[in-house]
Structure formats: C-alpha cells, structure tokens
Amino acid sequence: MSGVSxxxxxxxxxxxxxxxxxxxxxxxxxxxxxxxGPENASKAIxxxxxxxxxxxxxxxxxxxxxxxxxxxxRVFMPDFFEGQPADITWFPPKTDDHKQKLGNFFQTKAAPPxxxxxxxxxxxxxxxxxxxxxxxxxxxxxxxxxxxxITALATGKENQIFKAAVQCHPAMLDPNDAKGVTVPMAVLAxxxxxxxxxxxxxxxxxxxxxxxxxxxxxxxxxxxxSDLEDEGVRKEYERGYRVALDFLHKHx
Numbered sequence: 001m002s003g004v005s006x007x008x009x010x011x012x013x014x015x016x017x018x019x020x021x022x023x024x025x026x027x028x029x030x031x032x033x034x035x036x037g038p039e040n041a042s043k044a045i046x047x048x049x050x051x052x053x054x055x056x057x058x059x060x061x062x063x064x065x066x067x068x069x070x071x072x073x074r075v076f077m078p079d080f081f082e083g084q085p086a087d088i089t090w091f092p093p094k095t096d097d098h099k100q101k102l103g104n105f106f107q108t109k110a111a112p113p114x115x116x117x118x119x120x121x122x123x124x125x126x127x128x129x130x131x132x133x134x135x136x137x138x139x140x141x142x143x144x145x146x147x148x149x150i151t152a153l154a155t156g157k158e159n160q161i162f163k164a165a166v167q168c169h170p171a172m173l174d175p176n177d178a179k180g181v182t183v184p185m186a187v188l189a190x191x192x193x194x195x196x197x198x199x200x201x202x203x204x205x206x207x208x209x210x211x212x213x214x215x216x217x218x219x220x221x222x223x224x225x226s227d228l229e230d231e232g233v234r235k236e237y238e239r240g241y242r243v244a245l246d247f248l249h250k251h252x
Contacts, residue, residue: 015228023035036075037073044073044127051106052223053081057222057225063075074130141165144222148168156182164248168222169223171219186211214239
C-alpha cells in the first residue's frame with residue numbers, strides 16, 4: 001500500500017517560524033481547544049498534541065490537516081494539560097533533574113486514563129459545532145508522541161467514536177496495544193523509536209494499516225520538536241502530513 005496517492009494534497013507552503021494560526025480557541029468540556037477548518041466541514045479530527053502543548057509547529061499541522069485535502073475537516077486540539085505542558089528543555093533529558101521532572105509529568109499530567117476519560121465529553125461538545133448541529137459524519141484521531149499512545153488506546157476495543165487513526169512518532173509504543181485497535185491506523189515513526197517496536201506494532205494491527213519509518217527524522221519532527229528552518233526537516237514534515245491525510249481520506 002503506497003503512502004501517498006496522486007489525489008493528495010494541496011499543502012500550503014510550510015512557515016518556518018512565527019506561524020500565524022488560522023483557527024481560534026474555544027472552550028469544550030472546560031478545556032481550551034484549538035479549533036480550525038471550515039465550519040461546513042462534515043468530518044472531524046481530534047488531534048492529541050505532544051507533551052509540550054500548543055507549539056507553532058503543532059498548530060500549523062492542525063491547520064494543514066483541516067484544509068489541505070479535497071476532503072476538508074474541522075480539527076479540534078484540546079489542551080488536556082490545562083496550561084501546564086512539559087517544558088521542552090527537559091527533552092531529551094540531559095540531567096537527573098530533567099529525568100525526574102519528565103517522569104513526574106508522565107505519571108501525573110500525562111497519565112493516559114486521565115486523558116482518555118475526557119475524550120467522549122470533548123467530542124460530544126465538538127459535535128454541537130457540526131454543520132446544522134447534531135454531529136459530524138465521522139471522527140478520526142491523530143496523535144503526536146505521547147498523543148500517539150492516547151490514539152492507540154482510544155481506538156481500542158471500547159472505541160465507539162473513531163473511524164480511522166494516525167500515530168506520528170509515537171511514544172511508549174507497545175505492540176500489545178495494536179492487538180486491540182479497532183480501526184484502520186497509520187504509524188509514522190521516526191529514527192528514534194525502537195525499530196522492533198515499530199515492526200511488531202504493525203504486525204499486530206488487525207485492521208488495514210500503513211507503517212513507515214522516516215529514517216532521517218527525529219522523534220517529534222511533525223510537532224513541537226521540528227526545526228522547520230531546516231529544509232530537509234521541512235520536506236519530511238510536509239510529506240508526513242501528506243501521508244497522514246491520504247490515509248485519513250481513504251478510511252475516515
């Protein structure tokens with residue numbers, strides 16, 4: 001299965017720095033949420049950011065997901081950390097202090113059950129913004145890094161919301177999670193994920209899937225850790241979004 005079809009996509013020029021967001025912030029289920037995309041879009045994507053929260057590169061990614069394909073989406077990215085994301089200087093951890101702070105963050109703010117429990121109510125609130133009220137025709141989910149773990153768990157056996165999913169440079173990639181995934185899923189890995197985990201996760205996916213390792217890119221290249229002033233990163237950032245959108249266009 002190829003990653004990109006000729007139908008996808010019209011991705012606008014990537015802005016290296018000082019990106020101007022095209023969406024707006026709304027409050028959904030008590031959470032500040034970045035909302036972007038045409039108000040008449042019939043399909044929606046829930047984006048789960050990485051542990052660093054609302055970064056320009058991640059906001060730009062949400063805007064690309066909303067409008068770059070012939071199928072337009074309303075995209076919702078909630079602030080699950082409620083204004084207290086991890087500090088990007090902690091990663092990769094160079095000191096014991098950084099390791100401790102990251103560990104504490106993953107055990108408290110980023111504990112998956114805390115986030116997973118909020119998703120149904122966020123989606124229910126977001127559905128009120130669908131054209132003519134009611135709900136969107138379909139929901140997909142896309143997660144970066146830590147958000148990839150949430151994406152894998154949110155599409156497990158209890159999933160009643162999502163039709164398709166994408167993980168971008170997933171953190172805590174557990175091949176056992178793949179066994180329960182109930183929807184088509186793409187996994188876009190970086191050179192920093194363990195190759196055997198990527199391979200085994202893909203092998204355990206029972207639904208249609210696409211797995212690719214972007215061998216030149218670091219963990220985080222599609223979100224907060226992407227250096228978009230680097231031409232090589234910019235090209236692979238764009239290609240990552242092409243692959244993600246093409247997959248969602250086929251399956252959502």
